[in-house]
Amino acid sequence: MSCVSENILLQGLIKGDAKAFEQLYKKEYNILFSKAMKILGDEFKAKDAINEVFLQLWERNTFCNVKVSPEAYLMVILHHKCINMATAETKVRARLKDFGIDLNNQWEEQPEVAQEQLNRLQLATAALSERQKDAIDKIYWQQLSYKEASEQMGVSVNSFNEHMKRAMQKYRRVFT
Numbered sequence: 001m002s003c004v005s006e007n008i009l010l011q012g013l014i015k016g017d018a019k020a021f022e023q024l025y026k027k028e029y030n031i032l033f034s035k036a037m038k039i040l041g042d043e044f045k046a047k048d049a050i051n052e053v054f055l056q057l058w059e060r061n062t063f064c065n066v067k068v069s070p071e072a073y074l075m076v077i078l079h080h081k082c083i084n085m086a087t088a089e090t091k092v093r094a095r096l097k098d099f100g101i102d103l104n105n106q107w108e109e110q111p112e113v114a115q116e117q118l119n120r121l122q123l124a125t126a127a128l129s130e131r132q133k134d135a136i137d138k139i140y141w142q143q144l145s146y147k148e149a150s151e152q153m154g155v156s157v158n159s160f161n162e163h164m165k166r167a168m169q170k171y172r173r174v175f176t
Contacts, residue, residue, distance in 0.1 A: 009023065009024060009070060010069075010070055013070060021054075021057075021058060024070055024071075024074070025054055027071075028071055028074055029050065031071075031075075032050050032053075032074060032075070032078050033046055033047070033050060035075060035078055035079065035082070036049045036050055036078060036082050039079070039082035039083065039086060040082050040085060040086060045085060046082075048085075049078060049081045049082050049085055050078065052081060053074065053077050053078050053081050056077075057074075057077070084143070088140075088143045091140075092140055117175075120174050120175060121171075121174075123174060124170055124171045124173075124174035124175070127170050127174075128167050128170060129163075129166075131153070131155075131163050132163050132164075132166060132167035132170070133167075134153060134163075135149060135153070135160060135163040135164050135167060136164070136167050138152060138153070139164065146160055146161065146164075
């Protein structure tokens with residue numbers, strides 16, 4: 001892309017121009033998809049990562065802070081997003097493993113055991129209060145910090161810790 005057209009695109013992005021945003025999306029999608037696939041190794045996760053990056057950029061309009069090309073900026077943001085997603089998945093898998101649930105090949109090797117564990121997980125989740133379910137969702141699926149999650153729930157960090165503690169106790173009772 002020439003320097004002039006790159007500057008025009010960047011100016012459109014800074015102004016919040018939907019056409020410029022769409023142009024950037026269409027132009028960069030394939031290369032971003034390749035990058036996300038290299039890190040995440042899963043088509044659906046790669047597409048989710050790209051969509052989350054574009055959604056975040058649209059909502060926050062951070063292009064006014066860009067000191068490099070929009071393409072390079074996107075690549076860096078996507079890289080960090082993919083690393084965060086991979087790290088979060090590793091943490092979830094480790095937590096599930098703490099409960100005796102191993103997601104690797106379990107469905108193929110032992111479908112009855114995997115189904116039993118899934119049923120137990122659903123049973124344990126059903127036993128949680130709405131606040132406990134919300135707390136688990138914010139920490140493990142939305143990947144918020146305890147402080148961010150407590151603020152979103154409108155409770156103190158100590159109260160939030162209590163919700164998490166009680167939820168984890170209920171899960172442990174079901175899996176031990």
